[in-house]
Amino acid sequence: MFKPSSPLFSGLLWKIPWRISQPQKARQRKRLRAVDKVVDTLSAALTRQGQTTKAVERWFREMPREEEMLPRDKYTIFDKKEKTYRKGIHKLPKWTRVSQRVNPPGF
Amino acid sequence: MSYFRITLVRSAIGLPRRTTDVLKALGLKKRMGMVFHPVSQSVAGQIMKVKELVEEVHLERKPDPGYYIEKTEAMEWVERGE
Numbered sequence: 001m002f003k004p005s006s007p008l009f010s011g012l013l014w015k016i017p018w019r020i021s022q023p024q025k026a027r028q029r030k031r032l033r034a035v036d037k038v039v040d041t042l043s044a045a046l047t048r049q050g051q052t053t054k055a056v057e058r059w060f061r062e063m064p065r066e067e068e069m070l071p072r073d074k075y076t077i078f079d080k081k082e083k084t085y086r087k088g089i090h091k092l093p094k095w096t097r098v099s100q101r102v103n104p105p106g107f
Numbered sequence: 108m109s110y111f112r113i114t115l116v117r118s119a120i121g122l123p124r125r126t127t128d129v130l131k132a133l134g135l136k137k138r139m140g141m142v143f144h145p146v147s148q149s150v151a152g153q154i155m156k157v158k159e160l161v162e163e164v165h166l167e168r169k170p171d172p173g174y175y176i177e178k179t180e181a182m183e184w185v186e187r188g189e
Binding site for chain 2: 034035041042044045046048049051052054059096098099
């Protein structure tokens with residue numbers, strides 16, 4: 001049955017909840033670990049051949065691993081428009097398929 | 108030779124054009140598609156571009172030579188023992 005509500009009545013009106021849910025957080029950690037695993041496999045395979053790649057080196061230099069990350073960096077990102085300078089990471093477009101691990105220092 | 112076995116586990120729909128192009132260059136067309144590539148720096152760089160979308164395993168693979176060497180029983184016996 002049609003239930004009139006703002007998202008159904010107007011055109012482009014999406015509602016993203018303010019808070020990220022626990023299962024979403026669990027899946028986020030799982031995805032972070034999956035990316036870590038891919039990079040580890042790459043680097044192990046290249047090291048065995050005595051090679052290195054710029055992209056892999058840079059990743060290890062700049063990006064923290066899942067277990068090294070603070071919860072606030074795992075689940076929130078910097079946003080200058082917010083009062084606390086932080087918003088949930090689920091507000092980031094395509095957030096399940098992009099690597100967003102570091103934030104501006106001091107925020 | 109050592110190879111990467113790369114599986115596309117997340118689709119690149121809605122992601123930048125470059126991401127789709129990298130997948131195409133790797134030979135990945137559909138989700139759960141699987142390709143083998145020799146371990147090299149260029150392949151590693153390509154995988155780094157799409158690391159959020161793929162799953163990868165490093166493995167040794169020896170291609171089937173496509174032939175076998177005929178041997179007499181005596182030769183095989185020598186190879187097996189002393």
